Amino acid sequence: MWLVALAVGLVGLAVSAFDLGPQIFGALGAVVVGTAYTFALAHRTGGRPLIFGSLAGVAGLVVVLVDNEALRTGAAVLVASVAAVLAVMATVPSRRFPKTIREAFIAVGIAALGSFAALGFEPVVMVSRFEYATLACSLAIAFFAVYRLGAGLHGLGRRGAIVVGIGGLMLALTLIYAEMLRRYGSTGLIDSIDEMQRWCRLHIGGYPHPIQALFGVPALVWGTHMRSRRRQGWWVCLFGVALTAPVASTFLNPDVGLAEAGLSVVYSILVGLVIAFVIIRIDLALTGSTAGGSGRRAAREADEASAVRPEPGRTHALL
Template sequence: MTTPTPLYPLLVVRSILAVLAVGIVLLGVAVAEVGPAWLDRAGGVAVATAYAGLLAMRTGGRPLVFGVGALVFGVAGALLAELGPVTGVAHDLAVILTTGGSVGTAVVTAVLAVMLTTPAVRTLRAMLEVLVAYAIAGVGSLAVVSFRPQLDTERFDYAALALAFALGFVLVFRLGAGWHGLGRRGLLVVLGGSAVLAVSVAYAELLRHYGTPELVDAIDRSVRWTRDTIGAVPRPLQVLIGVPALLWGCHMRARRRQGWWVCVFGCAATGSVATTLTNPGTTWLEAGLIPLYSLVLGVVLGYLVIRVDLALTGQRGSRARAVERERAVRPEPSRLQPLL
């Protein structure tokens, strides 16, 4: 008999959740434009602290160390920024701390949203897990913008996305039992997902810088028409990579450990949501519609991927599939317990 894994200290979990609740309340008050102007920074620091602690706890680290570190970093940047106009070294330090805190919060948010998902035997449950990840990323996006980063939007997005994938792959390497836990199928998923991600980003950049004026103008017109018609434009990274990968990964994790290698590509969705509000031209309505449209389209694509996967590798017949679902219960710790 195996000894059950002891529950993580309840006091630590409750403390982190209490800090998170305070941060959400402060951010909500700031969005409603009630109270002093520094409430958004305070709420952002609280959420960043809680998220850092949760990620450390979930991945077997030291939540107190990482949580306090995020708190000190965030408070230092907020205090320097709130002191008023400063010049010289103080100004440069304030920019580094606030922008670095914003990027760090985006990275932690993207990875945490994926790590807090749980295996899903059925597709409907996998959809609920994607909603949980989006909710976590949505709160994180408010914390990200509360630091008021001073960085080009495109550079910010790419930096956060690259760092999120780097951290996600390091953590999943441990959760997926290293390279020998990858298997041939997992290797194909990682190589294929990486290729699609690289081609998507490279194509967008090549089109932006080297596309013909007619083509760029046609794309801009279609984007403006879509925004004027339905209020927002879905993000390709979320629709084509992030949401389908997270949906399929949660579904696969109930059956095989390799599902973690699929889930890590969900950072394309959660990272994109976390950085949505950093674009000053994005309204609150548009910031809500972008992930909504992306989520709906991505779930449809992810559902099709799951059906194809089950058709190729699953059992034939309704009775055999019912038996497969009953046996597809690969145990993982609960949402607020360490995975390692």
């Protein structure tokens, strides 16, 4: 049902984007997409989809009717945040590394549609503030969802708690460092970074974003791989919103074209996959099976055969 609503909303957004009808179609399309995503997220996480979906729809209509700048901007942040979290929640466990790559691209696609919907509200934003607000809201929503899916904090275990704690601390420090650099960095350093970005844009069409490449992609890929063995993998997937939240904010940046945005995400995924592959190999070396024959290939096959933790399908409720 929500997939049909999503398709209808996307049609409305497309009609408005290509000037094929009244501009109100864009706002109404954004409301429908936001409602569909909210319904899907509540359904996926075992909540009350009818209640939350209805609330999202009513709130969206109020925003459209009132036509207040602050309300439109707030609605855009919430839609982008819900899209970012749904993108992570919609992934499925993957025993093999190539399938985790598929999950990363599916998550990016879901988040990108959410960015399209957020743009439909025509928010008035400072790009950096919008991105920070979306990331913060996404992390908060994802935390409460993962808290249920990952058996609470006590389900982490000592090693899991260390991994999540270090990951959260590094993400916070990276964001703080990036903001401090943007505000107080030396002119020479800022010019060097800008020059490198311009070179990448000119020669390869885009550049990898550190938050996505260093945190978002490795967390999502490693988390989906871990979930095929242990549900604690959901806690690692929590940081996957560092990939999907920036994607859900992409269309709100008028300085970035569609081609550049797409290539930048691809480059971020490629860099992140290398990091994720190394992390997964280390994880398997520390926790994987040592039985099933001699040699690395035999051990890997034994690990994949033992990864039998089931999860419901992509569109089914997890709880």
